[in-house]
Amino acid sequence: MNQLLAIRAFARVVEAGSFTKAADSLDMPNATLSKLVQELEAHLAVRLLQRTTRRVTVTPEGQLYYEKTNLILRNLEDVDTSFNVARSKPRGHLRVDVGGSTASDVLIPALPDFMARYPDIRVDLGVSDRSVDMVSDNVDCVIRGGALDNSSLVARPVGQAAMVTCATPEYLKQYGVPAYPDELKNGHRLVAYVLAQSGRAMPFRFLREGEKSEIKVEHRVGVNESNGHMAAGMAGLGIIQTFAYAARPALADGTLVEILKPWRPAPYPFHVVYPQNRHVPHRLRVFIDWLVETLPDRL
Incomplete structure (x- = not known):
């Protein structure tokens, strides 16, 4: 068993609340992810998740294991980042959720500049005025206007719209x-x-x-x-x-x-919002910095 991969798979199931969503976010077959979690449970000799046909719930032992291993995963990511950021260009996949008119009138017209600066970053835009669950939907950041009512999120101002x-x-x-x-x-x-x-x-x-x-x-x-x-x-x-x-x-x-x-x-305030309990990868940091630099002149 690849224990580190199994821990990552288990963590995504907990965060997404679904094996299917977790498998999609990790780009792996559902059966592979399920097998990894089963092997992890067999290794620990404890039930981490309760599965039914409709939902997945975390057992008390699973919640404790998630909290302890999530800290390890975040520390490991910090170590990897400290070695990689200085000598490599930001790369990877960003999932960004943004409202309809903000996407069509503000973000998308400006996006060629970001893509030219960071050609190794792939950006997927979820365009909708409906709120998303950032953790379960595996969204890296959200661009939204108006008052913020979720204290579990980190928000950086990106400008005000008349x-x-x-x-x-x-x-x-x-x-x-x-x-x-x-x-x-x-x-x-x-x-x-x-x-x-x-x-x-x-x-x-x-x-x-x-x-x-x-x-x-x-x-x-x-x-x-x-x-x-x-x-x-x-x-x-x-x-x-x-x-x-x-x-x-x-x-x-x-x-x-x-x-x-x-x-x-x-004026209507806009923010870029992301979960505070998740490691911020280099690709997300440069995207947020670019938003803070670019959007105030476009809103």
Whole structure:
């Protein structure tokens, strides 16, 4: 038995909560991974995992073994990194999760620069406005906007995005141009951005001379993905509030018109987020540093 490989296989099953997900993340057949874990259990003469047709749970002995061996694995990675970083280019596979409009309007247009700097790094982008479980889904980092509510994650700021309120000229001709935020409650059609996880519509937020306000109204159309949300606004379905970087081309060519400029919302903070209990490989470090350098000028 390759004990180190078996320990790595067991650790990924614990983190992913699934043999299938663990096997996929390690690029090995499910049967091979299962055999490694069985050999490890036979070697230790203890049951580490309880398996059913629906789920995998960690036994108390398995949890203790994971905690102790995970520390060893992290220390070993630190030793390997200390020898490799100074004399080798960063290489390997990065899995990055990013929201729809942030991917299409900010990250992907900038990505050729990163790929040119680090040709030995392969990047897989998971593009969705839905939150992911970084550990079980084996995601290296996530680029997200808004408040952070998970203290188990490490977050580095990568910039702030301006917000705009806008609509098509045709919509404004038909329904009128609101002069104050409260006028949105009177006969205007709003296209809401709906949070994918909760289904809750985000309120329209405004800020003037340090005073914040929110407009919570019934919307006729709600969209839970940022590119789709922008498309709904451009289709004339109603007023949208969105990131300035996403609306910039449409505002420039007149497809959309910004309204309520004196009440622009506060800038929206963006972070790159990664698990704090996981070793940060060289390829992820250089990617995070590149994001911090590049994104502020693009948001």
